[in-house]
Amino acid sequence: MIQVILNIAANAKDAMPLGGQFIIETSNVEINDEHLNKYHGLKKGHYVTISFTDTGVGIPSNFIDKIFEPFFTTKEYSTGLGLSTVYSIVKKHKGSITVHTEKDRGTTFKVYLPRVDKKIEKVFIEKEDKIYTGNKTVLVIDDDENVRKIELLSNKIREVLDK
Numbered sequence: 001m002i003q004v005i006l007n008i009a010a011n012a013k014d015a016m017p018l019g020g021q022f023i024i025e026t027s028n029v030e031i032n033d034e035h036l037n038k039y040h041g042l043k044k045g046h047y048v049t050i051s052f053t054d055t056g057v058g059i060p061s062n063f064i065d066k067i068f069e070p071f072f073t074t075k076e077y078s079t080g081l082g083l084s085t086v087y088s089i090v091k092k093h094k095g096s097i098t099v100h101t102e103k104d105r106g107t108t109f110k111v112y113l114p115r116v117d118k119k120i121e122k123v124f125i126e127k128e129d130k131i132y133t134g135n136k137t138v139l140v141i142d143d144d145e146n147v148r149k150i151e152l153l154s155n156k157i158r159e160v161l162d163k
Contacts, residue, residue, distance in 0.1 A: 001050075004089050007082040008052045008109055014075065015056025015107065025051040028115065039096045039112060046115040047095070053108040059101040067099065086111075 005024070012022045027049045031042050059067060066072045068087040073080035086109075090097045094114050101107040 001089070004050075004086050004111065005052075007086045011082060012052065012054035012056060012107075015054050015058070020055035020106070021053075022055075023051075023053045025053070027051070029112070031112070039098070041091070041094075042096050042112060046117070047112045048115050050111045050113070051108060052111075053106060055106040058103040058105060059099070059107055060103075064099065064101070068097075 009022060016022070029047050029049050031039055031044055031047055033044065036042065036044065063072075063074065067083050069080075070084040071080040072084070087097060090111050090113070096112045098110045098112075099107065100110075
């Protein structure tokens with residue numbers, strides 16, 4: 001889900017060239033018969049909702065039907081894969097995504113994912129346990145600075161685990 005957050009956040013940043021707010025909220029929701037038509041592909045049941053709201057310029061209405069298409073972009077420097085990747089990840093996890101936007105007021109993406117009601121046991125990683133193995137090098141090339149920072153973060157985590 002980190003990729004979903006990063007891609008939506010990158011779009012929000014671009015939508016707010018003079019600054020603004022980017023708000024992430026979570027909630028639980030139950031989808032029943034009356035909601036099924038609104039949330040295409042979802043089944044009745046309990047879902048976790050992650051809502052991403054920016055106070056940017058909004059998405060022009062003539063683009064709404066295209067924003068999740070691969071390679072669709074309005075930017076000179078973009079590949080047009082950000083929101084299509086978000087859409088693919090959400091669908092892969094049997095979820096749905098909706099968009100509400102208003103010109104000069106911002107955009108809200110809502111991601112709906114099936115809730116899992118399993119009890120999760122606490123997992124403790126001992127110092128001698130390793131999450132990773134080997135000494136391979138992964139080259140990350142991306143025009144988005146936030147994506148490049150993921151590698152720096154993973155290196156810091158690795159340093160802490162090695163201590």
